[in-house]
Amino acid sequence: MFESTTDTTALDIQTEVRPPDLALPAALLDHNPHPVLCFDAHGRLQYANPAACRVRQAFQDSSPTALWQALCDAVEWLRTQPTDEPAILEAGGRCWQVSSASAANQERTFFYLVDVTEWRATEQQLRHQQDFRQLMLDTSSTLFTVYDTADRLVFYNRAVRELLQHLQVYSGPAHHDPATRAYLERRRRTEINEQVRQTNGEVREEMTLTLDSGERRWYQTVRCPLRNPDGTVFVLGVTTDISDLKRHEQTLALREKQYHDLLRHTQTLICTHDLTGRLLTVNPALAALLQLPEAELVGQPLGQLLQPEQQGALGRYLARVAAAGSATGVLRLRVPAAPAQVHYLLFHNTLVQEPDQPAYVIGHSHDITARIEAEREARRSRQQAAASARAREVFLASISHEVRTPIHGMLGLAAQLGKTALTERQRHLLNSMRQAGAHLTGLLNDVLDLSRLNSGAIELETVPFVLGESVEDVLRPLAAQAREKGLRFRGSTAGRPFPRRWVLGDPLRLNQILLNLVSNALKFTERGSVRVSCRVLAESDASLRVQFRVADTGIGIAPEMLASVFDDFTQAHTASGRHYGGAGLGLSISRRLARQMGGTLGVTSQPGRGSCFTLELPLPKAPAGARPAPAAEPLPVPARLTGLRVLLADDNEMNREVTRLTLADWGIRPTEAASGAEALRLLAAQDFDVALLDIQMPDLSGLEVVRRLRALPHPARATTPVIAFTAAALPHPDDYYRRQGIIGRLAKPFSENELCRQLLALPRPAPPYSLASLQRFAKGDHTLVDKVVASFLNNAPAALAKLGAAAAAGDWCSAAQQVHYLHFNLKTLDVGGLESCTTTLLAPIHGRGRGPAAVDPAAFRAAAQQFVATVEEVAQALRRDADTRPTGSE
Template sequence: MTFPPSVPPQFADAAQAYQRIQELEQELRQVKEDAYTLETRLQHLISQAQEGVILIDPEGRIALVNERCCALWDMPHSASHWIGQPWQEMAAVMFGMAADQLAFEQRVHELRAKGEPVFNEQLELSDGRVLERDFVPVQEVNGLRARTMIRFRDITEYHRATEQLRAVASIPGQNPNPIFRIDAEGQVLYNNPSASALHASLSETDQNRLLAKAQRLAATALAQNAPWQVDIPVGTSFYAVFVMPFPEESYVNLYLINITKRILAEQELNHAKDEAEAAVRARENFLANMSHEIRTPMNGVLGMATQLSKTRLDARQQEFLRVIRTSGQHLLSIINDVLDMAKITSGKLEFEQTPFNLCDSMGEAIQPLVHQAIEKGITVTGVPLKESCPIPWVLGDPYRINQVLINLLANAVKFTARGGHITVVGQQLTETPETLTVEFSVTDTGIGIPVEQQQRIFEGFTQAYADTTRRFGGTGLGLSISRAIVEQLGGTLAVESELGQGSTFRFQLTLPRSVPVSTQVATSAFDNGTLQGRRALLVEDNEVNRDVARMLLEEWGVTVDEAEDGIQGVAMYQQHDYDVILMDIQMPGMSGLEATALIRELPDAAKANVPILALTANAFRADSAKYLAAGMNECLTKPFEEAELYQVLEKLMPTAAPATNSYDLTKLRALSHGREAFVLKIIRSFLSNVPASLSQLEAAAIAGDWQQVAAIIHHIKPGIESLGVREVAGAMQQLEQHVPAVGSEQVPAHEAVARVVSQVKRALQELPRELPQE
């Protein structure tokens, strides 16, 4: 090294030392700058980290801490506050937040004493969170003096998920129901303790059966790739098996639930249901048979009484005859009440749906009772429905609705003494474009009903007083039947009464509106000679009833041949021509239905279509519908009035030439009020829409879907009725209202479907030929 001339030689060493010092100072500044840069970079990295980080220097002070750490521990100060502070100050805050403060503090001191690294140690806090901790002893971090680095991570959600997974994983083992897992080869991959217990409880034979069933279920589920359920017997028990396939894993889980109690209960319920149904059928058969057995002789009694009334009788004999006829009619009313009660208790009370004038219908129905009241010396006043309801046309069952008012008025007449008063009121309460809500009330000044008895009187076979039957007569069924009718129609029936002051019974109904329809029926005076010269075949096994019918028919100029049973009747009809057949139903050897079927199958169309009138002692409406569906034209229940029989025969044998068409547009023309366009529109709609419905009807019958059959009939019924399609009313009624029960005889229903389809198809063929004329 050469020194400048101004530096004396004796100072050369000092100069070198000075220069070295400057170099060292420069290096130190650079090191400090680098350290600062590294510390700043480290602080930045730590501050941005998602973990909480603390660095503690060898003197036990906090060399570095980030904001994430302060946030995890809810520190009262920011990170910068803690730099240079003793680690114990921050640790005191942490200890206070631990779920187990003492255990946490002991663990910290233990880790510092051992100086060994620990990773992923979990720490539960008092607020429910879970932190994960790393404790790492170090000498320095990126040039920063430190003795220990601690990292914290919030794993609360992960911890909860892990616990849930752990709980779920333990479910099969804890499940009290057996669980099996079977692979595609039929190997049992897993079975929980319940499954093992079930397997162990079985005999070897039942074990093999269970395994074979499980393997078949698993194979089917994997093949179809769909979960399903099946009930199987296992030993002496029953199990519902839920089969869940996992195609990607090539195994199936089978979950078994013991349903033995349910199966046994269902079996008992079915052994009970069958017995109850058998009891109901037995009761219905008994009542039907009793009705038949009572009505058959009653027909003879009342019929002969009618014939007797036509002979010369003195006043005393006339009174005897009046008592006979009144007693007979009273007995019939009791039989009808008992039958109605049987229908109600078995849920088979039938209701028609027909348009009628509610005011006129109920007014006509109560007229006989009004006369009876007047004869008893009771005054009767009333307010007709038409005063508050100008157009009281509704859709419903006039017979059943009238029955309610008749029962209420009959009770009022029965329990009101001479000199009393009865008021009958009908009024409209509300109306909508679709419905009418009406109320009818009957108020009397009779004996009244105690408050404690006012609800019991609506129970079957119940009277308000113990001696009511003896004093006034009756079965105690009228009010019970009336309430059942009203409630099944969606209405209410109530009573207001005071002992000794009389009673008021009122019922409310909401009924569908109906457009007014023509009610003019071609009627004639009784015995006007239109039956003169006709020839009838009477098929009846009861001699007295044959005598009654023959006397009436011969009186009207009808020639009568008699057959004692169905076999003889069919044979006689094949040998002779008759204008009408009067056919009993229940006869030995061959029933009236069987005889009718044979007649309808005759090759001669004219003979096959002879009018057949069913004379039956069965009073169930379902029976009448069955007779009409079987091919009979009309049905008359014994005992019948002679005028009723005359009018039915006059209807069956009109004096005019019978129509050749299978339809009649008279009703449609009456509804059209002279509008030809309306008539044509209805006909064209019928031609275009009904064929598809007929196809659906046949398909539903073939499939045995009788509810669908009923729905289709209900849909096409208005069109069929508006065009007057003949000879299908009975069949439609049977199909619409009397769906065959599962397992019951369905042949009559199939025959009814065939009858409807045949007649409607014939009308469809004939109508187009009439369109040019119409």
């Protein structure tokens, strides 16, 4: 029985178990190289040929029943599969193809096995290779297609499959319509495929496909024949999407076209040239300028377009652009065909260096000939305007000098005349003279202020001042004028004084505006009142905004005149200039000053009822550190100025006389000079406390005198203070004069008070004496000090007279005795600088082996002159300072 046999021997070649009816088939099957096995209906092995040993080895651990069951399962699987594939039995690393056949009585089943292990391995390897190739094709973005002889798509990769999803139009009715792009594209592909089959050659082309979205994409295709074993020819297509490349090419082409259009249509002059100066390209604008065809210009050296004198500059330009990489400048170019035509080209050229390419220069330039000519014309206009301005300044300076000089003399003499005893009629006539002179001065000042404003020559000062005090100073004399005219005048705000605020600004110009406004109000108001108010509109930590209002009950201004009332030489009424006087400049000047100060000036008015002018100004607050200390009360003029050593230099005799008389009232006897040269000679020879110099002297101007004065070798005289007199129309600002070494400036006509303030402001020179030793000796006894000083002042003149007489007579001993008499007093007063001369003067009486015969007369007399001058200077200083010294009565 099959079951009684062991698993290890059941598959041996078994002739002993072979049924008799299998003897003949078995004899044939034993020589079959493929395993053959026979099982009965119960799965018992009936036969196994020698080749079945391989099966035995694969199933050596299994029973025959298991082998039979495996074979039956393989056959059953094959029966249930709808394929033509054979049944496969796998065991022990081997594969068999199983076929089966049953006997007619169904009692035995024969299994025929073919070892297909190697074949299966080869088939699997081929399948893996095919899958790998397919994977490579599917991974690629390149389109791979194969078309058969009927132009049907028989193979394609994933890229084609994805593309076909967007080409549904090719499978719809549209691709049959000859009017559609899809039809034309499909027909073109068919024609190319047929060409490949007919020529058996490769065809390259660029083609387009229109997607369902309407997007048109570009492809580059290589088509080649694919010959089959049966002789048929398929077409292999390898297609690359070049849409992005095409778009870039189109963009580049468009840009190239735009670039060429720009070169062709721009008015900028553009060319290129190599580093030798040979032209490579020229745009039409440059060719038109040169009046030569573009083709004729290309290849020409730049030097042929330039003048002979420009050849050197061309070489320097080529060297510069090669070294620096760029060059800019202006080229003066004559047109070769028309040398009379000159153009100015503003160029900016850049060196371009590309790898493996010769370097070249891109040059672009603009024709600035019109601008050059306009600048020349503007320069000529400016020069003409400057010449006109200079002529105007010269004219104004001349007129100002010629008018101010006699006005100054007239007003000065009137002031001196006013100090004399006059009758009532004479005083009335004198006042009329003064008013006429003041009016003429005011008109001249207005004209000059307007000229300065027009030329921008007025520079505002920024100094700290108290707003309320400044306003009250300008209103005080105006209030007196209002009272004289019978008008009510109010100069406050709601009964309160003007704001006492420290601010920064130009108080003189502010007062000038207020003076103009209030003077006009007084002028045009016959009855009623004039009111001036001031209030703070806004305030911050740094500044104030202040409003001034000047209201009157005068004649008012007609509505049609309000718009022009601030114009130059304009008055509100035609007859007002004749009736009230004036040139119509005050309001124009005031508004311009207000604007220059950052403010506004406006007006409201009703004819017959009056006018109201409103001035608003921003004023920075003055820091506490910038506020000047309160000025000390000035000393009486005689005490401060008596005996002052003054040089007065003016080429006008009348002006010198006026100034001389004024100084004489203050105890000053000036030394006079009628020219700049004479003034310089006196300043070099004598010591002065101050020099009063006219700026416009004919030979040497006052400025030139000062310049030479400061260069003198004598240090004390080179630093003599200078106050300048000027009648110039547009005088320089004070800081200009200070830079020239002038400490003060007075504009003619000036008043006595103005001159007095300048003199009082002079730096006080150190006195030539000191009372310190005498006061220590007196131990606070001022009476003793006064007695010693008085004794010196009383006795010194007589002693000096005797000294002078004795020195002149050669009586050296008598002269020495007078020096000895004064020498003790000079020591008491700590007078220095006399050691050398006193030694010479005292030698005749001190002896030391020397007598009168040993005296040098010239040296003695020179020492005597120095001694006398010093003693007189000390005496003069003691008298000048008498009012400032403590006295014994205090």
